[in-house]
Amino acid sequence: MIEFQILLPSIVNGLTLGAVYALVALGLTLIYGVLHIINFAHGSLLMAALYAAFFAHEALGLDPYLAMPLLAAAFFMVGYALQRWVIGKASHGKDQNVLLVTLGISIAIENLALYLFRADTRTIETPISYEMLDLGIALVPYPRAIGFVAALGIAALLWWTIERTDLGRAIRAVAKERQGAKLVGIDVDHVFALSFGIGTAVLGAAACLLLPSFYVSPGVGNVFVLVAFTVVVLGGMGSFTGALVGGLAIGVTESVGGLFLGQQLGQLGIFVIFILLLLFRPTGLFGSRLA
């Protein structure tokens, strides 16, 4: 059967696709882990980051990979400012308000993009867009291979930051016990904003890694964010390892499912996993590390 002949390359494809999902999910899981909110603006912020990477390439001639540190820094500031002066202020400390505020931000960003950039789909060509890495068992486009390695690197960096630095300790303290953290002198609002900023910075990096092999349009965030939510639930809300493993698992499920069940039903597997997890292991594979 043809499916078995191409099974290995299909799994490799799934892993590289899953790395993209993991990248998008990493920021989402950090924000959930600390702030205990589902950030509905995550997809819109990814879209904004993709546009930023696109215009950095088109207007300034910046290669997306070189633009990555710049965009990560810029989106850190965007995220910090959003949490500190918009979401934090407007939500008045109520989680349900945060949900509505992030939903509102999402609608505002999407429509602003539609107004400014029109609904046009935009893509870029880089010198490696058509280059393939020969792994022996499969050919992988270079942009995908770079995305895979970078996803591992970013997940490791986040893990190290949370586990080994004072900032990480503060974030964990706030995630675990807000009042206690406040009592020992941690500026909780600052840590919230820092966490949101880091989560958004990861999106800036993800956009740079995604753009060479994908496209950007005002609705592009929705293409990934639903899967990213599934990844976060699968891995365990607040867990970086979970987001990485969950992303890769979902990528392989989609790819192999598509191979045997057809491309359309392959995506069904993602949501079957989502429902099964909610039924049998609602805390996800790796539980909640931060909270």
Place this chain on the structure above:
Amino acid sequence: MTNANGKFAAKKFDRRTVLAGAAAIGTLAAPGLGRAQTPTIKVGVLHPVTGALAFSGGQARQGAVLAIEDINARGGIRSMGGARLEALLADAQSRPDVGAAEVDKLNEAGAVAIVGPFASGIALATTQAAARHNLPHIVDVGVVDQIVTRGLTNTFRFGPGIGTIVDTALENLVRINDQAGKPTKTVMIVHEESAFGTGMATTLNQRLPQLGFEVMETIRHANPTRDFSNIVLRIQARKPDLIIPSNYYDEYVLFARALQQNRVQTKGIYSILGGGASSYRFVKEFPQAADLVMDCNHWFDPRKAASLALKNRIEAQGLFFTYEVFLAYSCMLLLADAIERARSTDKAAVTAALAASTFSDHIMPYGPTRFVNGQNQGARPVVTQVQQRDIKLIFPVEFASGNPVFPRPVGRG
């Protein structure tokens, strides 16, 4: 206005001052009253300008609005004292139910007719909603044949339906293949999941074997699809002579890029209503992937000066000259011609004028318009091919601007 004591501040006005002031305010509020009023005729321009179909909807709206500008610049509707057309812009939000609700609003707002709504699914709903109000509805893009087979007397489709498109596509595929010595025997179909792609695939699976082609596999994919690697793997394993894709622009781009990355060698890519193959944007952004791709699609008449003038105007605005633009543009001209002949904004009169239309001053390769049960009989698609970073029309021969290059030389594509 109150003063510090809470009493009205007294200010003396005599009667003349009040009258003069009132006259001045009246003049400011209605500056046009002093001169003769040009009558206006409201026309609905209904497209999905937000949501998943926003790009295409926006392009179509632009085409319709440009046509209205041109009609007004030429003196409006002369038979009605130079009445100017006024666009009532409506957004179907890429949803049939919203499209239908917008029809009701347009009718309330006094639209004499509607041009739109780009997508088949939306058109099925909007034409039906318009029929409740006896409101003439010209469908600019919407290929599903049920749009004009439900007996709705208010519905007129200017472009071709899916049946005509598939017939023309296959007829020309056989011709191109025969001319090249029949190098193509096996085919793989890659199509999107909606009624448009699925219906097309069903028809192709019935017709292609009758024409001597073996359909090796038909692959349906979701909208959106984030990754085409598996589909390309299957194509590489099957090694078809020809790939027939039928999908929307975003997926078409990802698919074409995946084919190019994996150096898939086929004798050709022959799209039917391909999302990108007849797009100047695709050609500009993916010149390698687009090279020698053929497509059976809507296309303007390249021999008409008006077509090229409109193309230049659109491109000067930083837009791409896509089929949505020139079809919506032509449909608005068709409506203006009908109102001109109806000499009235009465819906029934406009409907009758459309039904009897012989309009030929459009930019499509259709010839004079002739509606039978709401379908323009002259409407037909053409076959294009990307050659040297340009889109050439290769069939029908009378409109051709290039000759087909088939099969693709080894190493290209």
